[in-house]
Amino acid sequence: MADMVVLVVAALFLAMGGSINAAVVEHTFLVSEVTLRHLCRDTVATVVNGQLPGPALEVTEGDSVVVHVVNQSPFGVTIHWHGVKQRLTCWADGAGMVTQCPIAPNTTFTYRFDVVGQEGTLWWHAHISTLRATMHGAIIIRPKSGSYPFPKPHQDVPIVIADFWQNDLRQVQKDLELWIADGDHSKDGPASATINGKIGDLYNCSGVAQDDTFVLDVEPGKTYMLRLANAALSNEYYFKVAGHRLTVVGSDANYLRPYNATGDVVAIAPGETLDVLMVADAPPCHSYYMVALGTQSPPPAPQTATRLARGIVRYPDSHGEAMEPQMPDQHDRTTSFHFHGNMTGYPNNPLLPQVRGHVHDKFFLTLGMGTIRNHTVHVANINNVSFHLPQGRSLLEARYHGAELVTATEEMSARPPLEFDYTDPVLINFFNRSAKLLELEPSRRATTMRHIAYNSTVEVVFQSTTLMEDSPNPMHLHGHDFFVLAQGIGNYDAARDTASYNLVDPPVKNTVMVTGLGWAAVRFVADNPGNWFLHCHYEFHMGMGMATVFEVGNGPTPETALPPPPADLPRCDRSIAYE
Ligand SMILES: *[C@@H]1O[C@H](CO)[C@@H](O)[C@H](O)[C@H]1NC(C)=O
Ligand SMILES: *[C@@H]1O[C@H](CO)[C@@H](O)[C@H](O)[C@H]1NC(C)=O
Ligand SMILES: *[C@@H]1O[C@H](CO)[C@@H](O)[C@H](O)[C@H]1NC(C)=O
Ligand SMILES: *[C@@H]1O[C@H](CO)[C@@H](O)[C@H](O)[C@H]1NC(C)=O
Ligand SMILES: *[C@@H]1O[C@H](CO)[C@@H](O)[C@H](O)[C@H]1NC(C)=O
Ligand SMILES: *[C@@H]1O[C@H](CO)[C@@H](O)[C@H](O)[C@H]1NC(C)=O
Ligand SMILES: *[C@@H]1O[C@H](CO)[C@@H](O)[C@H](O)[C@H]1NC(C)=O
Numbered sequence: 001m002a003d004m005v006v007l008v009v010a011a012l013f014l015a016m017g018g019s020i021n022a023a024v025v026e027h028t029f030l031v032s033e034v035t036l037r038h039l040c041r042d043t044v045a046t047v048v049n050g051q052l053p054g055p056a057l058e059v060t061e062g063d064s065v066v067v068h069v070v071n072q073s074p075f076g077v078t079i080h081w082h083g084v085k086q087r088l089t090c091w092a093d094g095a096g097m098v099t100q101c102p103i104a105p106n107t108t109f110t111y112r113f114d115v116v117g118q119e120g121t122l123w124w125h126a127h128i129s130t131l132r133a134t135m136h137g138a139i140i141i142r143p144k145s146g147s148y149p150f151p152k153p154h155q156d157v158p159i160v161i162a163d164f165w166q167n168d169l170r171q172v173q174k175d176l177e178l179w180i181a182d183g184d185h186s187k188d189g190p191a192s193a194t195i196n197g198k199i200g201d202l203y204n205c206s207g208v209a210q211d212d213t214f215v216l217d218v219e220p221g222k223t224y225m226l227r228l229a230n231a232a233l234s235n236e237y238y239f240k241v242a243g244h245r246l247t248v249v250g251s252d253a254n255y256l257r258p259y260n261a262t263g264d265v266v267a268i269a270p271g272e273t274l275d276v277l278m279v280a281d282a283p284p285c286h287s288y289y290m291v292a293l294g295t296q297s298p299p300p301a302p303q304t305a306t307r308l309a310r311g312i313v314r315y316p317d318s319h320g321e322a323m324e325p326q327m328p329d330q331h332d333r334t335t336s337f338h339f340h341g342n343m344t345g346y347p348n349n350p351l352l353p354q355v356r357g358h359v360h361d362k363f364f365l366t367l368g369m370g371t372i373r374n375h376t377v378h379v380a381n382i383n384n385v386s387f388h389l390p391q392g393r394s395l396l397e398a399r400y401h402g403a404e405l406v407t408a409t410e411e412m413s414a415r416p417p418l419e420f421d422y423t424d425p426v427l428i429n430f431f432n433r434s435a436k437l438l439e440l441e442p443s444r445r446a447t448t449m450r451h452i453a454y455n456s457t458v459e460v461v462f463q464s465t466t467l468m469e470d471s472p473n474p475m476h477l478h479g480h481d482f483f484v485l486a487q488g489i490g491n492y493d494a495a496r497d498t499a500s501y502n503l504v505d506p507p508v509k510n511t512v513m514v515t516g517l518g519w520a521a522v523r524f525v526a527d528n529p530g531n532w533f534l535h536c537h538y539e540f541h542m543g544m545g546m547a548t549v550f551e552v553g554n555g556p557t558p559e560t561a562l563p564p565p566p567a568d569l570p571r572c573d574r575s576i577a578y579e
């Protein structure tokens, strides 16, 4: 295990209008394999600095971040700074084969970027293959002024929800690329959920309870800011603390108008973050479980074992059994839909006037599953095309150097090729496929991209489909935040649904949870040149092709154009295994 090297170097930047203070936050991320012992078994995992979760990046808004990644693992790796806007630093976005080739074993690469105009919680994770299961950590961004739009909390508490796998994840990934539709996948699943890397107290090893529990010690009367991130590969989670009110004040490093979560339960999709205030005002003679419960679609969708992790909120005088919270049902979709629907932002966002004005590009994107090779191999897709990563060179390098790719790219269509009843329940059952499903499921693979002119206002309506399953889709865009204008159940109808758009105070997010039987509408301003991945944050949907890329053009001036790549950008070496 290597020690984390953290240097905070004060630096003075001369800006046009005078001088401002900003710091450089510098870390070394040593990537290596460690053996974790959980549930009676040793599991080899690729981690950063010997830790799971990895080190938290703590910055003040306006800081510069420098992270030296030293790869001592046997795999090519990249690290994505999820939600960091990366203005003019697309090269540091870390999306494998989209913005860079992987950092080869025994080599290093330094990520350099600024964190500007965002406050709250984000997270970082590996963005190549399934390595993010064990390579992830929180990013905490504090306001430069020291003041929040709510009373300053007593303490920050990062809460990273994830899942713990005992399968060989590289094999799981390979299986995805050739997912045999009728194969046996019952063993493909995490062994448990985790809170801050700990599996809790619900699992036994040879009949002996494991006690590996995250404990938050609180002082009565104080307010705690729970900084939640969902790093799980595959599940949305409900999170609740027995006996405590949860007030939501931010998400995806944007402030929200504070609201009390109905039933004091919050819903967090993979990729999402939430800032939640919790006042330690419960009777201090008890301790209280915090529970993270994975959700899943009801049958006929295939069922997995319940995913559940517990931590404890402990008061100085706690004794006896901890109190348990009443959780929603794991099949409950309504609580999540309303939880997300209750988010509103602040009306003073500088991009809102542009978002209210003329929309240059409108996309209607269907999200679903399909098959290739005469119904035998399962894929996920957007507008009926399953995204295929390019080989040998990243999309951004191909663009920058004007080079051809081995695999040609094609323009992603603005609308799906066919109109059908996207949320028809007859399509869900893939164990016993209807004639309609057999007709609609054939899909194909391609590397799709869509060119967007600099400074365009873009609208994307995401429509989940019930093709072979009715799971929700947490859609994540790199390099930009978007305004979530509306969501609904059933099939989107522009004539009817644009009337429901919130153009007054929409929440600003980088990940939108698109409900399984419905749609969500977002808009953003394409003010950041680069090649930006747009994908579902369910690892398996992404791995199976539910993705595409927005290629945002350069602006008219050097200050609005993508600069050259850093000198140490990893070389694309075809001999390196990218999985
Ligand atoms: C990386 O370096 C180590 C130690 O020198 C060596 O054992 C290993 O084979 C190297 N790995 C690769 C892929 O070159
Ligand atoms: C663990 O053991 C306890 C006590 O024997 C039992 O009540 C519980 O159901 C077991 N849990 C699991 C996940 O096997
Ligand atoms: C949340 O609930 C508390 C206690 O009931 C109340 O004092 C507070 O005003 C509520 N906050 C919001 C934003 O509704
Ligand atoms: C907000 O939550 C409440 C209670 O769950 C729900 O009735 C309401 O429909 C939600 N609002 C939106 C816009 O989803
Ligand atoms: C596709 O699969 C069906 C059913 O297994 C089979 O009858 C048919 O011949 C196959 N078609 C092709 C072109 O391979
Ligand atoms: C498959 O579905 C059809 C109707 O859609 C039904 O008649 C048949 O019994 C189902 N078969 C099985 C094995 O469930
Ligand atoms: C997708 O395209 C294929 C081939 O063109 C077609 O057979 C299939 O019905 C389409 N499905 C959907 C959902 O658009």
Ligand SMILES: *[C@@H]1O[C@H](CO)[C@@H](O)[C@H](O)[C@H]1NC(C)=O
Pocket (backbone or CB within 6 Å): 354, 455, 555
């Ligand atoms: C972007 O577009 C808006 C609205 O059309 C315009 O006001 C603004 O000046 C443009 N910004 C740049 C940098 O081109």
Ligand SMILES: [Cu+2]
Pocket (backbone or CB within 6 Å): 367, 472, 473, 474, 536, 537, 538, 541, 542, 546
């Ligand atoms: Cu998805």
